[in-house]
Amino acid sequence: MARSWTRRAFLRAMGAGTAALSLSAVWPFGLKAQEPVRIGAVYPLSGGLARTGAAIKATLEFTARIVNEPHPQLAPIPLAEGAGLTGLGGRPIELVFADSAGDPATGRAEAERLIEEEGVVALCGAYQSSVTKTASIPAEARGIPFVNFESSSPTLTERGFKWFFRTGPHDGVFTRLFFDMFDDLNARGQTIKRLAVLSEDSEWGASAVEVEKQLAAERGYEIVAVEMYTTPPASLDAELLRLRDANPDALLGHQYLPGAILVVQTLKEMGWFPPGLVVHDAGYVLPDFLKTVGADGNYIISRATWALALQERKPLVKAVNDLHKERVGTNLDGVTARGFTGLITLADAINRAGSTEPEAIRQALVETNIPGEALIMPWKGVEFDEKGQNKHASGVMVQILEQQYKLVWPFDLAETEIVWPAPGWGER
Amino acid sequence: MRALGGIAALGLVGGLVAFPWLVEGSFPRHTLITLLMYAALAQAWNVLGGYAGQLSFGHAAFFGIGAYTSAVLLRDLGLTPWLGMWVGGLLATGVGLLVGYPCFTLKRHYFALATLALGEIARIAFTHWKFVGGSLGIDLPLRYLNQGAYMMWTDKLPYYYVALGLAALATAVVLVVDRARLGLYLKAINQDEEAAANLGIDVRKYKLVAMGLSAFLTGVVGAFYAQYVLYIDPKNTLILPISVKIVVIALVGGRGTVLGPLLGAALLVPLSEYARTYLGGLGRGYDYLLYGLVVMLLAMREPRGLVALLARLGERAAAKPAPQRPRPAVADVTTKTTKAGAEATPRGEGRHGAA
Numbered sequence: 001m002a003r004s005w006t007r008r009a010f011l012r013a014m015g016a017g018t019a020a021l022s023l024s025a026v027w028p029f030g031l032k033a034q035e036p037v038r039i040g041a042v043y044p045l046s047g048g049l050a051r052t053g054a055a056i057k058a059t060l061e062f063t064a065r066i067v068n069e070p071h072p073q074l075a076p077i078p079l080a081e082g083a084g085l086t087g088l089g090g091r092p093i094e095l096v097f098a099d100s101a102g103d104p105a106t107g108r109a110e111a112e113r114l115i116e117e118e119g120v121v122a123l124c125g126a127y128q129s130s131v132t133k134t135a136s137i138p139a140e141a142r143g144i145p146f147v148n149f150e151s152s153s154p155t156l157t158e159r160g161f162k163w164f165f166r167t168g169p170h171d172g173v174f175t176r177l178f179f180d181m182f183d184d185l186n187a188r189g190q191t192i193k194r195l196a197v198l199s200e201d202s203e204w205g206a207s208a209v210e211v212e213k214q215l216a217a218e219r220g221y222e223i224v225a226v227e228m229y230t231t232p233p234a235s236l237d238a239e240l241l242r243l244r245d246a247n248p249d250a251l252l253g254h255q256y257l258p259g260a261i262l263v264v265q266t267l268k269e270m271g272w273f274p275p276g277l278v279v280h281d282a283g284y285v286l287p288d289f290l291k292t293v294g295a296d297g298n299y300i301i302s303r304a305t306w307a308l309a310l311q312e313r314k315p316l317v318k319a320v321n322d323l324h325k326e327r328v329g330t331n332l333d334g335v336t337a338r339g340f341t342g343l344i345t346l347a348d349a350i351n352r353a354g355s356t357e358p359e360a361i362r363q364a365l366v367e368t369n370i371p372g373e374a375l376i377m378p379w380k381g382v383e384f385d386e387k388g389q390n391k392h393a394s395g396v397m398v399q400i401l402e403q404q405y406k407l408v409w410p411f412d413l414a415e416t417e418i419v420w421p422a423p424g425w426g427e428r
Numbered sequence: 429m430r431a432l433g434g435i436a437a438l439g440l441v442g443g444l445v446a447f448p449w450l451v452e453g454s455f456p457r458h459t460l461i462t463l464l465m466y467a468a469l470a471q472a473w474n475v476l477g478g479y480a481g482q483l484s485f486g487h488a489a490f491f492g493i494g495a496y497t498s499a500v501l502l503r504d505l506g507l508t509p510w511l512g513m514w515v516g517g518l519l520a521t522g523v524g525l526l527v528g529y530p531c532f533t534l535k536r537h538y539f540a541l542a543t544l545a546l547g548e549i550a551r552i553a554f555t556h557w558k559f560v561g562g563s564l565g566i567d568l569p570l571r572y573l574n575q576g577a578y579m580m581w582t583d584k585l586p587y588y589y590v591a592l593g594l595a596a597l598a599t600a601v602v603l604v605v606d607r608a609r610l611g612l613y614l615k616a617i618n619q620d621e622e623a624a625a626n627l628g629i630d631v632r633k634y635k636l637v638a639m640g641l642s643a644f645l646t647g648v649v650g651a652f653y654a655q656y657v658l659y660i661d662p663k664n665t666l667i668l669p670i671s672v673k674i675v676v677i678a679l680v681g682g683r684g685t686v687l688g689p690l691l692g693a694a695l696l697v698p699l700s701e702y703a704r705t706y707l708g709g710l711g712r713g714y715d716y717l718l719y720g721l722v723v724m725l726l727a728m729r730e731p732r733g734l735v736a737l738l739a740r741l742g743e744r745a746a747a748k749p750a751p752q753r754p755r756p757a758v759a760d761v762t763t764k765t766t767k768a769g770a771e772a773t774p775r776g777e778g779r780h781g782a783a
Contacts, residue, residue, distance in 0.1 A: 046704055046715060046716070099704055099705070101704055103664065104657050104659055104661075104664050105458075105462075105653075105656065105657045105664065106704075108657065108658075109454060109455060109458035110455075112454035112455070112458070112584075113453065113454050113455040113458075116453055116454055117453050117454075117455070130565065130659065130661055130663065130664065133567065133659045134657055134658060134659045137570070137582075137658055137659075138582060140570075141573060141574075141582040142582070153564065155564065155567065159567065159570070201556065202555055202556060202562065202563050204563060206558075206562065207562075207564070230556075
């Protein structure tokens with residue numbers, strides 16, 4: 001409670017300061033400048049995902065401060081240079097947080113409360129795809145823009161919603177990354193043609209396998225074997241033996257933590273490691289994974305939404321991350337970097353709308369065009385297609401080398417050379 | 429006396445009908461809808477878990493079956509949930525009877541374990557079942573939005589009245605069970621199954637009747653939930669916490685009574701919703717602590733539930749100033765039942781041990 005009051009008081013004071021400064025220049029609008037533009041944010045602030053929710057909240061508050069105060073050192077980022085929304089006479093943005101408790105029904109109720117009682121002009125959230133689904137329904141019904149930063153279910157932008165936008169990538173985009181990387185590797189003289197898949201059999205894995213089969217056919221790859229199991233697997237001996245006999249050029253994996261650990265242990269016992277083990281993040285990027293398998297996890301390649309190593313090639317990433325570390329106390333990660341980028345996109349749209357009218361903001365979102373240079377993401381930019389999906393949302397590939405996740409693809413952003421084919425167990 | 433009770437009941441109903449008009453805004457209304465929904469669920473559970481004494485920890489399965497049935501019927505056939513919800517209830521009943529038939533030979537905690545497994549099996553099955561969307565769940569078709577004929581609104585008020593109707597229906601069923609011969613049979617079975625059988629009660633038949641009623645009502649409420657949230661997946665319909673919440677509300681309120689589940693929902697649902705709003709936003713889980721503390725305190729002070737607690741307070745208040753005892757009909761029944769039950773249980777268990 002106390003914290004939100006001080007923040008509000010702070011914003012008021014700042015708004016008043018801005019008003020006083022601009023009083024002579026833009027007199028009639030000067031007084032209005034005090035009133036913040038309220039943006040609702042629905043996140044899981046309690047329950048099993050509370051820690052993730054709290055991290056997102058801290059980063060979004062950090063982002064709002066960059067918008068509201070002058071940060072000339074972050075200049076290419078929209079709204080960083082000036083104070084507040086310059087298109088609205090310098091009005092600051094204010095985030096109004098609500099707790100979804102990770103539950104779709106609660107998320108929806110909170111979104112309604114934000115629209116009705118808190119008078120927010122736009123909504124963002126809600127991390128989990130299931131909550132984003134329900135929380136965006138009242139926004140669509142009442143005609144309020146809802147911008148999602150970090151939910152990955154492809155169906156979210158397939159609903160024909162007029163008021164829903166997503167800045168981040170969805171699962172279909174990630175699977176395409178695998179094939180983009182194979183194409184690049186083949187162009188460099190590798191021979192990657194025969195693929196095998198080991199997947200857990202819930203909807204997540206099963207639907208990813210379908211997409212992989214389809215993309216392989218489209219792009220001239222051959223799927224030589226597919227093995228499915230139910231999580232948590234008791235043993236993967238039979239599955240991996242059959243996959244070894246198929247002798248693939250790369251093995252694609254979708255595993256939760258128990259499966260990921262078992263894959264590595266079984267491969268070591270078998271004394272086999274495919275030329276490339278390419279996986280969807282999930283179990284392979286949790287801290288417990290490397291803690292358990294240690295150096296045996298080396299050479300695995302995983303998808304990622306973002307990597308801190310981007311700062312080697314993009315000075316803007318370093319500038320934002322350093323400030324984030326100073327003010328919030330943590331490095332940015334795949335989730336919070338997407339949150340930062342999404343909120344900047346939304347604030348930029350409100351600024352260009354020059355108004356808090358929902359239809360004006362929606363129109364500005366449709367016309368969004370932020371170039372890649374102004375982003376801390378490995379994307380070519382932010383531009384929405386007719387479904388509200390950012391056309392340029394993409395990801396990166398990391399490889400575990402010396403028990404660290406190293407950015408290895410796209411090659412122009414890589415911090416280190418990709419190791420392909422991976423050395424066998426005897427050569428490590 | 430009777431007339432007084434009638435007037436009180438009328439006043440209560442009138443108050444409930446008028447209530448949402450007194451509270452503005454979606455959030456208090458959401459809390460009320462959730463309250464009524466869980467009151468209906470706990471009441472449905474009460475028929476089986478309270479009167480018949482068969483503790484079920486798998487009611488989320490019936491809830492989910494109801495939700496999925498009406499959602500699929502709407503998605504694929506365009507059947508209005510006003511009809512789909514009854515189909516969902518019937519399907520839940522079917523599954524309940526199918527599972528109940530073999531499981532009712534199990535006694536007490538063994539039955540509870542079997543129902544626990546039922547809930548988990550349902551969750552896993554639905555997670556892997558493509559036709560119902562697997563772990564991605566089902567989006568209800570939003571083209572029906574704001575069509576009362578399809579039970580889909582953006583406003584909360586209509587949902588409130590549907591939830592009120594469901595809570596009233598479930599309470600009416602429990603009231604009938606309580607007054608009818610069926611209620612006596614179920615209580616007899618609860619107290620001592622073998623004695624009841626010796627008296628000529630067809631134990632399995634009446635357990636199945638209780639299971640059928642309970643599953644049916646739970647399935648119907650599940651269909652309502654799907655309409656209310658407009659998106660269902662195994663994680664918001666079929667998980668253990670839903671089963672447990674239903675049981676906790678019924679137990680805290682007082683199982684085997686007409687008023688118990690209503691009181692339990694009236695205390696615990698607003699407690700968890702508002703504790704989350706005021707304490708939960710910090711990401712520290714104080715709201716869960718508070719919730720757990722209240723449940724523990726109640727379990728320690730009065731294990732028979734709120735109904736018994738209120739009755740005891742009422743008796744104490746009555747014993748001092750006024751010579752005549754106010755007669756809360758329901759509470760009276762409770763105290764008797766639970767007392768009898770408390771005596772019966774150890775005896776019954778002793779016999780199982782001997783056998």
